[in-house]
Amino acid sequence: MQKNLFSTVHSNTSGPCFLAISSSANNGFDTGRILSPRVMKWSEEVQLIDLSSTHRYWAQKAMEDGLTFDQMIERLIKDYFPPQTIGVIANHPWQAVLYLKTFSARACGTLLNLSSPFGRSLKKDLSWEAWSETFQEIDDHFLVFGSKSKLSKDKKSKSQLSTFLKTAQRMSLHTPAHFHHGALDNDSNETSGIKRRFGDRVATLWDWTWTQIQGDTNDIGFPWKTQKLNEVPSVQRLLIHPIRNWEHIEPILCEDLDRLCQLRCWNSSERVVSLEWELFFSNSPTLSIPVLFRYPHALHREIGLHKTALLQAFHSWTSSLSKRLKQSLFHEDSQYLENDAIIEWKVVVKERLVIPPQHHSLFADDLSSPLARLRDLENSLPVQLSEFAHADDWTPEDSWKIQSTNSEKSLSKACSESADSPIDSPKSYLFQHLCRPLFIQNEPTPFISNEQDPYFEFKERVMRKWWQLAVSDDYVYDCFLHEDRKGRLLWIHKSTNKQLTINGVYG
Amino acid sequence: MKTACLAKEESRQLLLSDSRIRTASTNPMEVKLCCGIRELDEFLHGGLTFSTLSEWGIPFGNGARRLMALFLATATGGATAGDQKHWCLWVSARPHHSLYPPAWSAAGVDLHRLRYCQSKAPIKDLRSLFIDDFFRVIVLDAPAELTLEDCCFLSQHARRNRQLIIILRDQFLLSSNHNVWARSRFNVKREKGRYEIEAIRGALSKSKATFAIPVPNLKNLNL
Structure with a gap:
């Protein structure tokens, strides 16, 4: 899981x-x-x-x-x-x-x-x-x-x-x-x-x-077996009084994270990728909560506060508890689950990057760098922050991507801190981008109009990548701007068989 | 006294008339973010003020959200005071729509300094971002779950971190259900190709202005 x-x-x-x-x-x-x-x-x-x-x-x-x-x-x-x-x-x-x-x-x-x-x-x-x-x-x-x-x-x-x-x-x-x-x-x-x-x-x-298969190794049936480390840092806590609210959990968990950092089986140069927080309740089964970091996290750097780890633990705890309650909604024990208290827990450093002693400088992050600061912030969020980049393509669907920094083209633009102009896309595509809306619909919806003769302002004609399509598919579609009766400026696509779909909104 | 006021007004006019200087403020403590549309910047007395919360009523699809693209273009493009480029965050609660980044880039936004996320409960999900001063401009687009307490939180942190936080609503704002934490509140309507901005709250309360959102001239782009 x-x-x-x-x-x-x-x-x-x-x-x-x-x-x-x-x-x-x-x-x-x-x-x-x-x-x-x-x-x-x-x-x-x-x-x-x-x-x-x-x-x-x-x-x-x-x-x-x-x-x-x-x-x-x-x-x-x-x-x-x-x-x-x-x-x-x-x-x-x-x-x-x-x-x-x-x-x-x-x-x-x-x-x-x-x-x-x-x-x-x-x-x-x-x-x-x-x-x-x-x-x-x-x-x-x-x-x-x-x-x-x-x-x-x-x-x-x-x-x-x-x-x-x-x-x-x-x-x-x-x-x-x-x-x-x-x-x-x-x-x-x-x-x-x-x-x-x-x-x-x-x-x-x-x-x-x-074939180009991507996915979890379990899903595709690959016999993956991660090599286990000899020592896995972990701490256990037996609570004096059962607790259930985050305000009571947080300070104790912070202490345990400090104890974890003081263990000698790992050192401050290592980076945590995930923790496992296993909760034992008085009346219900154990709950194992994964605390995941988007970027390898230096747990030792936050000794005493553990702001990032506690935030991620809180997000994971909230979502795990609500999932657990939903699953047991029609179960007769659901009322017990809501009021159940934690009596014990165990925190394990499940996955970490292990640095050999001679390579301690590898993760010496310069925290003044904006990207390092942003990574630190993202590590404490339950939602992902996306960065967009241009793609060298004329079609609206493929002219952009969520930045993966995996291509040389996007990299050269990403590195340019002092660009003369903030407009990065090739100039040949600039005209097209000016005609297109600020917001696109994730899924096109059929356009239905009550007007007898709705007005469409032609914007552009787009040729699809015919070599990727079946013979019967449309190779070309036209894009229009249409103002509906509510005053919304819509981006309409019209295929060769005259099917109209709403694909975007002009802000 | 009169001479001092006139000199102040003249210098403000001079600053506004110089298209290269995008931040015009006679108060050195108040940094403003302008959008580059002369009529609107004049109406806003130089632009939107950092360290504040601003609320806008812009029906989705009337085209006025392009103003936000222009504000972000100024912020990310280094046209604010001191040529500083700011990191900006767009938080959307729309499940069915996403930004189309090339159009934003064509409007002048530097995509490398813009981050985007989807969240229906931005205060709960992104609390640590509001507490930090990394993002100087944050736009919350049609947030579904935003209480007055949340607005208080946003306003306090905007002031503390000298951020500009903008809340966009899909319906026009009413003066009766006023958000006391927003320093300025505006409605933007569109009629026959031009836009009318009306101030609901703030120093400009009940004043209006009309303007057009320019489409970049292809000749100027040297294509």
């Missing part, structure tokens, strides 16, 4: 989230936790890192240093990992591990982003040997993963793999890309055919090889 909450609430999953690192020295495993608390040991030399919980933080740091996200990760690998370490970053953990061997064989660089043009061309170089080796590696992980994934139950996977490879050889398909017609297209018929002949495991891994 906590993992799902993480990926939907606190992380930016719009960029690639999985980094596979190949490192010859063993101490590479400790270093992986600089980047993220979720590190999986794939093999003796390879570790897999889930960057979803810290992606936003590294993207912002990259922006501050004038780098792209990929450049930031590459710099971290070069500075903090052993020499000869290489990495592949991808949207899917399987793809990250799979293409690591191919990238390693090429010996051309430290980090590869599979979404880049070079990464896409590398997919054509994937060999059957690399595919089958990685297949066998994941087989071992499925065995360990047990019954958590339905794919684990496939016992005949090795023989099915062998049959699959023989079939490819017999058909003279020298690489997986040859087998997959148009390696970037997701042909569902291909996968179902493979599933019928060679089994579930082969079909799923084949699908994972080519």
Whole structure:
């Protein structure tokens, strides 16, 4: 449950989230936790890192240093990992591990982003040997993963793999890309055919090889297992009197956070990504509340006050309690839940970034920097603050995005503090933006007018990306300004079949 | 005394007439935020005053919210006193509408200094932002749950942090249900392409002015 909450609430999953690192020295495993608390040991030399919980933080740091996200990760690998370490970053953990061997064989660089043009061309170089080796590696992980994934139950996977490879050889398909017609297209018929002949495991891994899947590793059935740390900081509190109100909880929780900071199993250079606050009640089951930080948080820095941690704990406590009450609304115990009091709790540092002693300066934030201040503020909020950026596109839908600092184009604009003009979009799009409204509707609604002959002021004609559409779809639509009887200035779209929809409001 | 008043008035006129100086105030303690529309800035005696809470009745869709884009353009673009660029926050309670950022950028807003969030209960959700002085201009667009106590809280922190907090309502404000914590309250109507602003509360109470919101000239943009 906590993992799902993480990926939907606190992380930016719009960029690639999985980094596979190949490192010859063993101490590479400790270093992986600089980047993220979720590190999986794939093999003796390879570790897999889930960057979803810290992606936003590294993207912002990259922006501050004038780098792209990929450049930031590459710099971290070069500075903090052993020499000869290489990495592949991808949207899917399987793809990250799979293409690591191919990238390693090429010996051309430290980090590869599979979404880049070079990464896409590398997919054509994937060999059957690399595919089958990685297949066998994941087989071992499925065995360990047990019954958590339905794919684990496939016992005949090795023989099915062998049959699959023989079939490819017999058909003279020298690489997986040859087998997959148009390696970037997701042909569902291909996968179902493979599933019928060679089994579930082969079909799923084949699908994972080519498709752009994003999401929680549990949802997609990947046998993820985070490597656990030897020591996990935690404190327990037995309350003298049961309490239920936040005014009474807050000072005691603050004391416990201080006690947590004083534990010797971790130090002040480490950064907390999430806490788990487990509440024990007098009459009802235990409630486990995740306290999540949008950016890795320096708990030791706020000793005595813990303003950020207490605010996040309060938001999580309020929402967890109300969910719990709603779930038990028709239950006969609901009245007890409302009046139930806490008798004990435990606070655990669930996930944190672990910094090796020689790298303590990594998180030495300059708190005077505006972005560092903003990160601190955002860490105490239950809602996300969005930053918008232009995208180099002519269509209204794709001409902007929520800033992920994951593209070089947005980065160059983001770094410019002293722009001559605040208008950042390319001048060729400026005219279009002037014609468009200040507010857009999240979902278009049909336009219905009581007027016999409503007046529409033509604004622009937009051509859709025809290469992404089915043959029967509209390629073009017209945009108009229309003032309705209530005096609202509406942005109306008209398709080629004369369907009118309201898509925005001119403020 | 008369001479001093005239000199003061002349200097104010001089400041207003110079289009490069976007902040015009004869009181050095009062920093103002103007929008660049001469008639409106004159009506507002230089602009909206920082350290205050301001409430606006602008029906959604009448086009007058573009004024807010112009205010934010001044704030983020470094045209206030001392060429300071301010961080601005737009809080919307609308579940079905979002900002269209390129249009705001075309209006002059620096998107890097603008943050946006959706919240029906901004005081509860964003309390720590109001207590901090990071965001100098905060706009609450059609907040659903805002009590008088909340307005008191906003007004106090606006004064303490020298912020400008603007509340936008989708209906016209009435003088009868006045928000005592808002230093200024305005209604903006649109008729035949021009806008009329009416002050409901404040030093300008019951006064009106008409203006047009300019659309940037393509020639001036050097396209």
